[in-house]
Amino acid sequence: MSSIPQEIFTEIPPLRYTVGMQLGMIGLGRMGGNMAQRLTQGGHVVIGLNRDLIPVERVEEMGISMAADSAELVAALAPPRTVWIMVPTGKPTQETVRVPRQFAVSR
Numbered sequence: 001m002s003s004i005p006q007e008i009f010t011e012i013p014p015l016r017y018t019v020g021m022q023l024g025m026i027g028l029g030r031m032g033g034n035m036a037q038r039l040t041q042g043g044h045v046v047i048g049l050n051r052d053l054i055p056v057e058r059v060e061e062m063g064i065s066m067a068a069d070s071a072e073l074v075a076a077l078a079p080p081r082t083v084w085i086m087v088p089t090g091k092p093t094q095e096t097v098r099v100p101r102q103f104a105v106s107r
Helices: 030-041 056-062 070-076 091-097
Strands: 022-026 045-049 083-085
Touching: 022 030, 022 070, 030 045, 030 056, 045 056, 045 070, 083 091
Parallel strands: 022 045, 022 083
Antiparallel strands: none
16 A cells, blocks of 8 residues: 555646647638637637638637738737648648748748
8 A cells, every 4th residue: 555645646637738829720621620629628829810701600619719811810929929720732731831021030
């Protein structure tokens, strides 16, 4: 028998992120939308951007805020900015990763 009281193990809360992240999610289809929803359920703040309109009910279900365009998305995120891209391969990806000059990080 251990000399450590068993009560100590029940008092330890499950490990979770101690500070929620803020991130942008581009592409809110099946995969991106579900990921955004899971992130908000985990206490994170997600600003979404999608090329097609998303029903208000789905946005509320995901618990996210929406940006109208990439400029609004960037403006909504505090530095350092993190953006997660969940778009189909090919042309959608190429169009998404073209970073306008005003959003590029200067060194």
